[in-house]
Amino acid sequence: MHDALELAATRPQSAALRSYAPALLIFVVLALVPPIALLGPEGYVLSLTTRMMILAIAVISLDLLLGHSGLVSFGHAAFVGLGAYVTGILITEGVVDAFTILGCVVAASALFALVTGAVSLRTSGVYFIMITLAFGQMLYFAASSLSAYGGDDGLTLWNNAQLLGTGVLDDPRGLFYAVLASLIGAFVLVDRLKGSRFGRVLNAAKSNPTRVTCLGFDVFRFRLAAYVIAGVLAGLAGFLSAVQTEFVSPATMSWHRSGELIVMVILGGMGSRNGALLGALAYVGLEELLSTYFAHWKLIFGPLLVLMVLYAKGGLGAVLAPLTGERPRG
Amino acid sequence: MALFWRRSPASGRVAEPLLQVCGLSKRFGALLATDDVSFELFPGECHALIGPNGAGKTTLVHQISGLLRPDDGSIHFAGSDITRLPAAARALRGLVRTFQISSVIDSFTTLDNVALAAQARHGSSFRFLARADRETALNDAAMAALADVGLEHRAQVPATTLAHGEKRVLELAMALVQKPRALLLDEPMAGVGLEEAERLITLLNRLKSELPMLLVEHDMQAVFSLADRLSVLVYGRLIATGTPEAVRADPEVRAAYLGDAG
Numbered sequence: 001m002h003d004a005l006e007l008a009a010t011r012p013q014s015a016a017l018r019s020y021a022p023a024l025l026i027f028v029v030l031a032l033v034p035p036i037a038l039l040g041p042e043g044y045v046l047s048l049t050t051r052m053m054i055l056a057i058a059v060i061s062l063d064l065l066l067g068h069s070g071l072v073s074f075g076h077a078a079f080v081g082l083g084a085y086v087t088g089i090l091i092t093e094g095v096v097d098a099f100t101i102l103g104c105v106v107a108a109s110a111l112f113a114l115v116t117g118a119v120s121l122r123t124s125g126v127y128f129i130m131i132t133l134a135f136g137q138m139l140y141f142a143a144s145s146l147s148a149y150g151g152d153d154g155l156t157l158w159n160n161a162q163l164l165g166t167g168v169l170d171d172p173r174g175l176f177y178a179v180l181a182s183l184i185g186a187f188v189l190v191d192r193l194k195g196s197r198f199g200r201v202l203n204a205a206k207s208n209p210t211r212v213t214c215l216g217f218d219v220f221r222f223r224l225a226a227y228v229i230a231g232v233l234a235g236l237a238g239f240l241s242a243v244q245t246e247f248v249s250p251a252t253m254s255w256h257r258s259g260e261l262i263v264m265v266i267l268g269g270m271g272s273r274n275g276a277l278l279g280a281l282a283y284v285g286l287e288e289l290l291s292t293y294f295a296h297w298k299l300i301f302g303p304l305l306v307l308m309v310l311y312a313k314g315g316l317g318a319v320l321a322p323l324t325g326e327r328p329r330g
Numbered sequence: 331m332a333l334f335w336r337r338s339p340a341s342g343r344v345a346e347p348l349l350q351v352c353g354l355s356k357r358f359g360a361l362l363a364t365d366d367v368s369f370e371l372f373p374g375e376c377h378a379l380i381g382p383n384g385a386g387k388t389t390l391v392h393q394i395s396g397l398l399r400p401d402d403g404s405i406h407f408a409g410s411d412i413t414r415l416p417a418a419a420r421a422l423r424g425l426v427r428t429f430q431i432s433s434v435i436d437s438f439t440t441l442d443n444v445a446l447a448a449q450a451r452h453g454s455s456f457r458f459l460a461r462a463d464r465e466t467a468l469n470d471a472a473m474a475a476l477a478d479v480g481l482e483h484r485a486q487v488p489a490t491t492l493a494h495g496e497k498r499v500l501e502l503a504m505a506l507v508q509k510p511r512a513l514l515l516d517e518p519m520a521g522v523g524l525e526e527a528e529r530l531i532t533l534l535n536r537l538k539s540e541l542p543m544l545l546v547e548h549d550m551q552a553v554f555s556l557a558d559r560l561s562v563l564v565y566g567r568l569i570a571t572g573t574p575e576a577v578r579a580d581p582e583v584r585a586a587y588l589g590d591a592g
Contacts, residue, residue: 197449197457197465204435204446211433214395216421216450216508225456 019324022274023187026281030180034173046172047244048288053179054240056280057186059264061233064190066262067271068199069226070206074129075116075136076261079109079231081253083238085143088155088248098161098169102239109235110228112139117227121220124209136258143250154249161243169243179240186233187277193229202226203271267308269317273324278316346409348373348512348542349394349425354403356389356566363389364400365566371512376538378545378553378574381563382586387546388430390563391516394544395427396420408511421450424511428504430520430546432497434489440500441485444472447504475507479533495526502533513543519552531555554578562586 030049037045058080065071083105090101116135123131149155160170168174193199205212205219213219242248251257260283268279286304290297312319347370356364363386371377381387392398394405396417404413407425421427434443442463448471449455449462462468476482479499484492492500498518505513518534519527531552534543538556547553553560553574560577562570564586570577577583 192459192461195461195463196459197455197462199458200442200446200449200462201455204438207435207437208433210397211429211435212446213417214397214421214427214429215447215504216418217455218416218418222455 015325019273021324022320023277026274026277027180027184030183031177034176043172046176048284050172050176050179050244051241052281052284053176053183054237054244055261055264055284056277057179057183057240058234058237059261059268059280060183060186060190060276061230061237062261063265063268063270063276064193064226064230064233066265067269067275068194068206069202069223071121071223071227072129072262073120073132073227073230074255074258074262075132075134075139076230076234077255077257078136078139078253079113079234080238080241080257081143081248081250082109082112082139083235084242084248084252085146085149085155085238086235087161087239087242088157089149091157091159091161091242092149092155094159096159096162097165098163098243101161102236105235105239106232109231109238113228113231114224117224117231121223121227133255133258136253136255140250140253140255143253150249152250154247154251157242157246157248160246175240175244179244182236182240183277186236190233190276191273193226198222198225263305267305267315269315272314272317274320275315275317278320282316345372345374347371347406348408349544350406351394352404352406354390354393354400354405356386356393356398356400363566364393366403367563367566367568368403369561369568369571371542371544373542374539375558376534376543376545376556377559377561378547378557379561379563380547380550380553385563386566387563388516389566391427391514391544391546395425395514421508424509425514426505426508426510426512427514428501428516428518430517432494432501434492434497434500434504436488436490438489439486440476440481440489440492441469441472443489443500444475444503444507445469448472448475448507451508471507472503475503478506479503480529495522495530498522498526498530499533502530506537510541513537513541515543515545515547517547517549518545519547519549527552 030053033049034046058076062073062076065073086105086108087101090104095101120128120131120135144152163169163178169178194203201212201217201222205217205222209219238252241252264279264283265276266279267283268277269275286301287297290300294300308315314321349371352368354364354367355362367390369377379387379390389398393400396415400413404411406412407420407423412420412423435446438446445462445468448468452467452471473482473485476485479502481496481499481503484496489497489500502518519530522530527549534556545553545556557574559572560574561568562577562583569586570580570583
């Protein structure tokens, strides 16, 4: 029986490498974007790609809930907005050290996730969707009413965060690589989580929570931990977004944004290895491309999504499955 | 806490019941699904619970395993009151159940299903980074449990591809890997063919010497070849408890349930 196990353990070694191919390729291409951008409209390319990568971090964090835990959170943008607001408010108040800000962002989003998760995760299905939506909107209106920090109009930052006292984050290329590093970090972290003991319990509870409970796992605690981790990662995306745009607005946490994040996860393929990453990049890329040529680009984008859902249920991750050798998931 | 000291039929010694259900009641609206049910499971015995469809067998198992909260009555396991204990905590104390409808994790391989169950007992599952599928301790324990039930040759296939009978056996392996102190088997024979049923009965017969089990079952052949004692549940109420022979002879039971099966 050991032979069988060893055989099974060595075979996936090369298969695993293959299944990472899309992500590896994307990271390599991304790393080459700044030098290549020098040939064209550098500012535009860098800012677009940076925005894509920041969104990808948020989408990867959402996929931990949506794809891997079966938790359809409709308030995920609230965490991005919370991270952005904590950053904006701290910078406005003169706190510019990136690590201090990050610490506060992590604490704030973890706390918000812990409190709202503890309530939301008592429910399931449609009720979970509605209650996460409600918490998201609550934060949205709270931010809108922060008149000291721009209220409805949002808050423009007249200063930016400093990484160890340097202006690296103010430089588009420096920020680009900081965001790329965060993206790779988020990807690796969530990927490791999925394969861990913790991820195994989450994944099992997705299809059969009662069974998992009867095996002796307190499913609620595992889901709450996942909710907090996803919230913190989304908060990190919010921090990066505030640093990039030097502007924070309640619009970043509206339910439309949460919906968009869900669409990106579905476009990429829920729960697949590279899906969330692909979904975010493809969504922003398509949006950018279509809106350059068509004023009413959403008329094309909508049907495209419908076709995607109809004919490629597993999203882009499933389209690439023959290449990556990844087993499509239900 | 009132403990009933009684002679355990299997060992013949005076023994404290491992599982004791006392005056359990559960009402769904006007329906009294469990009506003042009391019985014990002694160490070393297989206690079968039979009853016609809709008698409330599964409702009773749900209450014992913690998925449903009884309205009244108490459940003691291994000397402590577990009436208010959540389902997960009961499993960790060694009161492990299987399900009437095969409920294995379909997206997992057979081995991963058992490894997941093993994980519940081997250390913390709040481990976030190390790959679980490379943990030899878990995989070895899972493989041993699969070998124990004769399913090791199917270890690497996705659980969806298992035949119905194999899923029933996998359910057992998932329970066994947890080193339970007592098993709650909710219709382990449900939907399996004759040949497979016989295999399952042989397997359970071997297990019951070391593992007390509460067997909820429709299959009379299984019940009469496994059970040391029988309880008959009709409309949520226990109408008889005793040895299979005594229960088989009970006129009330014959009228209510067994019919010509006896």
